[in-house]
Amino acid sequence: MLCQLCGVANPDDLENCRNCGHKLLVVSGVTRTDLDPDDDDLLEAQEQLDEHLLERITSLEEAMRKIGVAALSLKMPPPWLLALFWLKVQLANVGLLATSA
Numbered sequence: 017m018l019c020q021l022c023g024v025a026n027p028d029d030l031e032n033c034r035n036c037g038h039k040l041l042v043v044s045g046v047t048r049t050d051l052d053p054d055d056d057d058l059l060e061a062q063e064q065l066d067e068h069l070l071e072r073i074t075s076l077e078e079a080m081r082k083i084g085v086a087a088l089s090l091k092m093p094p095p096w097l098l099a100l101f102w103l104k105v106q107l108a109n110v111g112l113l114a115t116s117a
Contacts, residue, residue: 017042020070041073041111076112080104 017026019033020041026034033040080100087100 020073041070073112076107080107 017028017030017040018024019026019036019038021038022033022036024033024035026040031040032038080103083100
């Protein structure tokens with residue numbers, strides 16, 4: 017499993033990256049040990065799906081960061097900041113946003 021923050025390979029049983037400590041996002045799918053050696057097409061499809069999901073998650077994280085920066089620059093009242101935090105937690109709970117350690 018690759019860390020979404022630093023890109024270091026980690027064993028599948030770790031919850032946090034062994035390099036940077038970032039919480040690892042687990043994307044369920046087929047592992048190489050579950051497949052027959054003839055399943056190259058399935059492996060390629062799984063790799064493409066993994067890459068797509070990581071790109072989507074990265075773009076959501078970047079959007080949340082920009083919203084946070086904009087909220088701070090506008091000096092929005094605390095309820096707005098709480099709402100942004102709530103949204104980030106909800107996205108993390110449904111697996112659309114990686115959480116930090």
